[in-house]
Amino acid sequence: MIPMGQVERTTQRIVEEVGRAVIGKYDVLMEVMATILAGGHVLFEDNPGLAKTLIARSFASALGVDFHRIQFTPDLLPSDITGSHVYDRARSEFVLAPGPIFAHVILADEVNRATPKTQSALLEAMQELQVSITGETRPLPRPFVVLATQNPIEYEGTFPLPEAQLDRFMVRLTVGYPEPAEEAEILRRRADRKEEEVRLDAVSSAEELLEMQRAVEGVVVDEDLRTYIVSLVGRTRKHSSVYVGASPRGSLALFKLSRAWAALYGRDYVLPDDVKRFAVPALAHRLILRPEFWSRQASTSDVIAGIVESTPVPKVS
Numbered sequence: 580m581i582p583m584g585q586v587e588r589t590t591q592r593i594v595e596e597v598g599r600a601v602i603g604k605y606d607v608l609m610e611v612m613a614t615i616l617a618g619g620h621v622l623f624e625d626n627p628g629l630a631k632t633l634i635a636r637s638f639a640s641a642l643g644v645d646f647h648r649i650q651f652t653p654d655l656l657p658s659d660i661t662g663s664h665v666y667d668r669a670r671s672e673f674v675l676a677p678g679p680i681f682a683h684v685i686l687a688d689e690v691n692r693a694t695p696k697t698q699s700a701l702l703e704a705m706q707e708l709q710v711s712i713t714g715e716t717r718p719l720p721r722p723f724v725v726l727a728t729q730n731p732i733e734y735e736g737t738f739p740l741p742e743a744q745l746d747r748f749m750v751r752l753t754v755g756y757p758e759p760a761e762e763a764e765i766l767r768r769r770a771d772r773k774e775e776e777v778r779l780d781a782v783s784s785a786e787e788l789l790e791m792q793r794a795v796e797g798v799v800v801d802e803d804l805r806t807y808i809v810s811l812v813g814r815t816r817k818h819s820s821v822y823v824g825a826s827p828r829g830s831l832a833l834f835k836l837s838r839a840w841a842a843l844y845g846r847d848y849v850l851p852d853d854v855k856r857f858a859v860p861a862l863a864h865r866l867i868l869r870p871e872f873w874s875r876q877a878s879t880s881d882v883i884a885g886i887v888e889s890t891p892v893p894k895v896s
Contacts, residue, residue, distance in 0.1 A: 587845035596641040600777040603761030616839035619749025620725040635726035643781030644683035651693035657700035687727035751864035798838035803893035823867040
Protein backbone atom coordinates (compact mmCIF):
# COMPACT_ATOMS: atom_id res chain seq x y z
CA MET A 580 0.00 0.00 0.00
CA ILE A 581 1.21 3.51 -0.79
CA PRO A 582 2.51 5.26 2.37
CA MET A 583 0.55 8.30 3.48
CA GLY A 584 3.51 10.59 2.88
CA GLN A 585 3.53 9.62 -0.79
CA VAL A 586 -0.22 10.30 -1.02
CA GLU A 587 0.44 13.78 0.36
CA ARG A 588 3.29 14.50 -2.06
CA THR A 589 1.46 13.21 -5.15
CA THR A 590 -1.80 15.01 -4.42
CA GLN A 591 0.04 18.27 -3.73
CA ARG A 592 1.79 17.96 -7.09
CA ILE A 593 -1.56 17.33 -8.78
CA VAL A 594 -3.15 20.39 -7.16
CA GLU A 595 -0.11 22.53 -8.01
CA GLU A 596 -0.29 21.40 -11.64
CA VAL A 597 -4.00 22.26 -11.82
CA GLY A 598 -3.13 25.59 -10.17
CA ARG A 599 -1.12 26.50 -13.27
CA ALA A 600 -4.45 26.76 -15.12
CA VAL A 601 -6.80 27.78 -12.30
CA ILE A 602 -5.49 30.85 -10.50
CA GLY A 603 -6.17 31.61 -6.84
CA LYS A 604 -8.60 28.81 -5.97
CA TYR A 605 -6.35 26.58 -3.89
CA ASP A 606 -9.00 25.73 -1.28
CA VAL A 607 -11.53 24.68 -3.94
CA LEU A 608 -8.92 22.59 -5.74
CA MET A 609 -8.02 20.83 -2.49
CA GLU A 610 -11.71 20.10 -1.86
CA VAL A 611 -12.03 18.59 -5.34
CA MET A 612 -8.87 16.53 -4.79
CA ALA A 613 -10.23 15.23 -1.48
CA THR A 614 -13.53 14.27 -3.11
CA ILE A 615 -11.72 12.38 -5.87
CA LEU A 616 -9.60 10.58 -3.26
CA ALA A 617 -12.79 9.69 -1.39
CA GLY A 618 -14.27 8.21 -4.57
CA GLY A 619 -17.07 10.76 -4.80
CA HIS A 620 -18.65 13.07 -7.37
CA VAL A 621 -18.66 16.90 -7.39
CA LEU A 622 -21.45 19.33 -8.28
CA PHE A 623 -20.20 22.84 -9.08
CA GLU A 624 -22.96 25.42 -8.67
CA ASP A 625 -21.88 28.95 -9.54
CA ASN A 626 -22.22 31.76 -12.05
CA PRO A 627 -20.95 31.35 -15.63
CA GLY A 628 -17.30 31.99 -16.46
CA LEU A 629 -15.77 31.05 -13.10
CA ALA A 630 -13.57 28.17 -14.34
CA LYS A 631 -15.87 25.28 -13.39
CA THR A 632 -15.26 23.55 -16.72
CA LEU A 633 -11.56 24.43 -16.62
CA ILE A 634 -11.18 22.82 -13.19
CA ALA A 635 -12.69 19.54 -14.41
CA ARG A 636 -10.57 19.42 -17.56
CA SER A 637 -7.41 20.38 -15.70
CA PHE A 638 -7.85 17.69 -13.05
CA ALA A 639 -8.27 15.05 -15.73
CA SER A 640 -5.04 16.21 -17.39
CA ALA A 641 -3.04 16.31 -14.15
CA LEU A 642 -4.39 12.94 -13.03
CA GLY A 643 -3.38 11.40 -16.36
CA VAL A 644 -6.76 9.74 -16.94
CA ASP A 645 -9.33 9.55 -19.75
CA PHE A 646 -11.67 12.53 -19.95
CA HIS A 647 -14.97 13.13 -21.74
CA ARG A 648 -17.14 16.24 -21.71
CA ILE A 649 -20.91 15.91 -22.13
CA GLN A 650 -22.85 19.09 -22.88
CA PHE A 651 -26.33 18.61 -21.42
CA THR A 652 -29.12 20.08 -23.55
CA PRO A 653 -32.91 19.55 -23.63
CA ASP A 654 -32.63 17.30 -26.71
CA LEU A 655 -29.92 15.06 -25.25
CA LEU A 656 -31.01 11.41 -25.06
CA PRO A 657 -29.89 8.77 -22.53
CA SER A 658 -28.28 6.80 -25.37
CA ASP A 659 -26.17 9.88 -26.18
CA ILE A 660 -24.55 9.35 -22.78
CA THR A 661 -24.43 5.58 -22.40
CA GLY A 662 -24.04 4.57 -26.04
CA SER A 663 -26.13 2.08 -28.03
CA HIS A 664 -25.91 -0.97 -30.24
CA VAL A 665 -25.38 -0.28 -33.94
CA TYR A 666 -25.44 -2.67 -36.87
CA ASP A 667 -22.01 -3.67 -38.18
CA ARG A 668 -22.42 -4.58 -41.85
CA ALA A 669 -19.02 -6.25 -42.05
CA ARG A 670 -19.83 -8.62 -39.18
CA SER A 671 -23.57 -8.79 -39.88
CA GLU A 672 -24.39 -8.19 -36.23
CA PHE A 673 -25.15 -5.46 -33.73
CA VAL A 674 -22.16 -4.20 -31.75
CA LEU A 675 -21.93 -1.78 -28.86
CA ALA A 676 -20.84 1.77 -29.65
CA PRO A 677 -19.82 3.04 -26.18
CA GLY A 678 -20.99 6.53 -25.22
CA PRO A 679 -18.93 9.27 -23.57
CA ILE A 680 -19.78 7.94 -20.10
CA PHE A 681 -16.98 5.39 -20.57
CA ALA A 682 -14.11 7.50 -19.22
CA HIS A 683 -12.39 8.01 -15.88
CA VAL A 684 -13.45 11.66 -15.48
CA ILE A 685 -16.75 12.92 -16.88
CA LEU A 686 -17.64 16.59 -17.13
CA ALA A 687 -21.43 16.87 -17.12
CA ASP A 688 -21.70 20.49 -18.26
CA GLU A 689 -24.91 22.34 -17.30
CA VAL A 690 -26.42 19.09 -16.10
CA ASN A 691 -29.75 20.73 -15.22
CA ARG A 692 -30.47 21.59 -18.87
CA ALA A 693 -31.25 17.98 -19.80
CA THR A 694 -34.61 16.30 -19.21
CA PRO A 695 -35.12 14.14 -16.09
CA LYS A 696 -35.06 11.02 -18.26
CA THR A 697 -31.58 11.89 -19.50
CA GLN A 698 -30.40 13.01 -16.07
CA SER A 699 -31.40 9.58 -14.75
CA ALA A 700 -28.89 7.98 -17.12
CA LEU A 701 -26.22 9.40 -14.81
CA LEU A 702 -27.89 7.98 -11.70
CA GLU A 703 -26.92 4.34 -12.19
CA ALA A 704 -23.45 5.32 -13.40
CA MET A 705 -22.73 7.51 -10.35
CA GLN A 706 -24.01 5.06 -7.76
CA GLU A 707 -23.42 1.61 -9.25
CA LEU A 708 -20.41 2.40 -11.48
CA GLN A 709 -22.15 0.65 -14.35
CA VAL A 710 -24.63 1.39 -17.14
CA SER A 711 -27.39 -0.68 -18.69
CA ILE A 712 -27.69 -0.58 -22.48
CA THR A 713 -30.67 -2.40 -24.00
CA GLY A 714 -30.64 -4.95 -21.19
CA GLU A 715 -26.88 -5.40 -21.13
CA THR A 716 -24.93 -4.17 -18.10
CA ARG A 717 -21.45 -2.79 -18.68
CA PRO A 718 -19.00 -1.78 -15.90
CA LEU A 719 -17.45 1.68 -16.08
CA PRO A 720 -13.70 2.37 -15.93
CA ARG A 721 -12.13 2.70 -12.51
CA PRO A 722 -11.61 5.22 -11.09
CA PHE A 723 -14.83 6.95 -12.18
CA VAL A 724 -15.58 10.56 -11.24
CA VAL A 725 -18.40 12.84 -12.37
CA LEU A 726 -17.74 16.58 -12.16
CA ALA A 727 -21.04 18.31 -12.97
CA THR A 728 -21.82 22.00 -13.36
CA GLN A 729 -24.99 24.03 -13.13
CA ASN A 730 -25.68 27.75 -12.99
CA PRO A 731 -27.77 29.23 -10.15
CA ILE A 732 -29.21 31.72 -12.67
CA GLU A 733 -30.92 31.35 -16.06
CA TYR A 734 -33.51 28.84 -14.88
CA GLU A 735 -35.56 29.16 -18.06
CA GLY A 736 -35.40 25.92 -20.00
CA THR A 737 -33.81 23.98 -17.15
CA PHE A 738 -34.92 20.90 -15.22
CA PRO A 739 -33.95 21.07 -11.51
CA LEU A 740 -32.03 18.01 -10.37
CA PRO A 741 -34.23 15.64 -8.34
CA GLU A 742 -33.28 15.10 -4.71
CA ALA A 743 -32.27 11.51 -5.45
CA GLN A 744 -29.67 12.71 -7.92
CA LEU A 745 -28.44 15.60 -5.79
CA ASP A 746 -27.84 13.06 -3.03
CA ARG A 747 -25.46 11.15 -5.33
CA PHE A 748 -23.03 14.06 -5.36
CA MET A 749 -20.63 13.79 -2.45
CA VAL A 750 -20.14 17.57 -2.34
CA ARG A 751 -21.59 20.73 -3.81
CA LEU A 752 -18.98 23.45 -4.30
CA THR A 753 -18.90 27.06 -5.40
CA VAL A 754 -15.85 28.62 -7.02
CA GLY A 755 -16.49 32.33 -6.53
CA TYR A 756 -15.00 35.37 -8.26
CA PRO A 757 -11.23 35.88 -8.16
CA GLU A 758 -9.63 38.70 -6.22
CA PRO A 759 -8.43 41.65 -8.34
CA ALA A 760 -4.78 40.57 -8.02
CA GLU A 761 -5.72 37.03 -9.08
CA GLU A 762 -7.68 38.29 -12.05
CA ALA A 763 -4.70 40.44 -13.07
CA GLU A 764 -2.50 37.33 -12.85
CA ILE A 765 -4.94 35.48 -15.13
CA LEU A 766 -4.50 38.21 -17.75
CA ARG A 767 -0.71 38.27 -17.34
CA ARG A 768 -0.37 34.52 -17.83
CA ARG A 769 -2.66 34.63 -20.87
CA ALA A 770 -0.52 37.37 -22.40
CA ASP A 771 2.71 35.47 -21.72
CA ARG A 772 1.28 32.18 -23.01
CA LYS A 773 0.22 33.64 -26.36
CA GLU A 774 -2.36 30.88 -26.84
CA GLU A 775 -5.71 29.98 -25.29
CA GLU A 776 -4.97 26.47 -24.05
CA VAL A 777 -3.03 25.80 -20.87
CA ARG A 778 -0.96 22.67 -21.41
CA LEU A 779 -0.69 20.61 -18.23
CA ASP A 780 1.50 17.60 -17.54
CA ALA A 781 0.18 14.28 -16.23
CA VAL A 782 1.38 13.92 -12.64
CA SER A 783 -0.35 10.64 -11.83
CA SER A 784 -2.21 7.80 -13.57
CA ALA A 785 -5.42 5.83 -13.17
CA GLU A 786 -3.55 3.00 -11.45
CA GLU A 787 -1.81 5.33 -8.99
CA LEU A 788 -5.07 7.11 -8.19
CA LEU A 789 -6.67 3.76 -7.36
CA GLU A 790 -3.72 2.98 -5.10
CA MET A 791 -4.13 6.32 -3.31
CA GLN A 792 -7.85 5.69 -2.87
CA ARG A 793 -7.04 2.32 -1.31
CA ALA A 794 -4.52 4.01 1.00
CA VAL A 795 -7.25 6.36 2.27
CA GLU A 796 -9.12 3.28 3.52
CA GLY A 797 -6.35 2.90 6.12
CA VAL A 798 -7.00 6.31 7.73
CA VAL A 799 -8.34 5.83 11.27
CA VAL A 800 -11.53 7.58 12.43
CA ASP A 801 -11.89 7.49 16.23
CA GLU A 802 -15.18 6.14 17.59
CA ASP A 803 -15.95 9.50 19.23
CA LEU A 804 -15.49 11.20 15.86
CA ARG A 805 -17.85 8.74 14.21
CA THR A 806 -20.39 9.60 16.90
CA TYR A 807 -19.74 13.29 16.21
CA ILE A 808 -20.51 12.77 12.50
CA VAL A 809 -23.75 10.94 13.36
CA SER A 810 -24.69 13.76 15.75
CA LEU A 811 -24.14 16.46 13.13
CA VAL A 812 -26.24 14.63 10.55
CA GLY A 813 -28.90 13.71 13.09
CA ARG A 814 -29.39 17.36 14.06
CA THR A 815 -30.24 18.22 10.44
CA ARG A 816 -33.30 15.95 10.77
CA LYS A 817 -34.53 17.69 13.94
CA HIS A 818 -33.79 21.32 13.01
CA SER A 819 -36.86 23.56 13.17
CA SER A 820 -36.30 25.05 9.69
CA VAL A 821 -35.58 21.74 7.93
CA TYR A 822 -38.32 19.72 6.26
CA VAL A 823 -36.07 16.83 5.11
CA GLY A 824 -32.68 16.26 6.74
CA ALA A 825 -29.57 14.53 5.46
CA SER A 826 -29.69 10.78 4.86
CA PRO A 827 -27.11 8.21 6.05
CA ARG A 828 -25.40 8.86 2.71
CA GLY A 829 -24.54 12.26 4.18
CA SER A 830 -22.89 10.60 7.18
CA LEU A 831 -20.88 8.36 4.86
CA ALA A 832 -19.84 11.36 2.77
CA LEU A 833 -18.52 13.20 5.85
CA PHE A 834 -16.74 10.04 6.99
CA LYS A 835 -15.03 9.48 3.63
CA LEU A 836 -14.16 13.13 3.04
CA SER A 837 -12.62 13.60 6.49
CA ARG A 838 -10.37 10.57 5.86
CA ALA A 839 -9.36 11.91 2.44
CA TRP A 840 -8.62 15.37 3.88
CA ALA A 841 -6.37 13.81 6.51
CA ALA A 842 -4.55 11.85 3.78
CA LEU A 843 -3.96 15.06 1.81
CA TYR A 844 -1.86 16.25 4.74
CA GLY A 845 -0.03 12.96 5.26
CA ARG A 846 -1.99 11.87 8.34
CA ASP A 847 -3.38 8.39 8.94
CA TYR A 848 -5.88 9.68 11.53
CA VAL A 849 -8.79 12.14 11.41
CA LEU A 850 -9.15 15.28 13.51
CA PRO A 851 -12.43 17.05 14.40
CA ASP A 852 -11.43 19.94 12.12
CA ASP A 853 -11.34 17.51 9.18
CA VAL A 854 -15.01 16.70 9.77
CA LYS A 855 -16.01 20.33 10.29
CA ARG A 856 -14.17 21.32 7.09
CA PHE A 857 -16.64 19.39 4.95
CA ALA A 858 -19.88 19.78 6.89
CA VAL A 859 -21.30 22.45 4.57
CA PRO A 860 -20.04 21.05 1.21
CA ALA A 861 -21.19 17.53 2.09
CA LEU A 862 -24.52 18.21 3.79
CA ALA A 863 -26.04 21.53 2.63
CA HIS A 864 -27.31 20.20 -0.72
CA ARG A 865 -29.01 17.26 1.02
CA LEU A 866 -31.43 19.41 3.04
CA ILE A 867 -34.88 20.69 2.13
CA LEU A 868 -36.04 23.72 4.09
CA ARG A 869 -39.62 24.22 5.24
CA PRO A 870 -41.57 26.49 2.83
CA GLU A 871 -42.07 29.22 5.44
CA PHE A 872 -38.30 29.78 5.56
CA TRP A 873 -37.94 30.34 1.80
CA SER A 874 -39.32 33.88 2.04
CA ARG A 875 -36.72 34.70 4.72
CA GLN A 876 -33.91 33.86 2.26
CA ALA A 877 -32.62 31.25 4.65
CA SER A 878 -29.99 28.93 3.20
CA THR A 879 -29.14 25.33 3.93
CA SER A 880 -25.49 26.37 4.28
CA ASP A 881 -26.41 28.70 7.16
CA VAL A 882 -28.35 25.88 8.81
CA ILE A 883 -25.36 23.52 8.63
CA ALA A 884 -22.98 26.22 9.86
CA GLY A 885 -25.24 26.80 12.86
CA ILE A 886 -25.42 23.09 13.62
CA VAL A 887 -21.62 22.79 13.50
CA GLU A 888 -21.28 25.82 15.79
CA SER A 889 -23.70 24.41 18.40
CA THR A 890 -22.61 20.74 18.37
CA PRO A 891 -20.03 19.81 21.05
CA VAL A 892 -16.72 18.74 19.54
CA PRO A 893 -15.21 15.55 20.99
CA LYS A 894 -11.72 15.49 22.45
CA VAL A 895 -9.68 12.96 20.53
CA SER A 896 -6.30 11.83 21.81
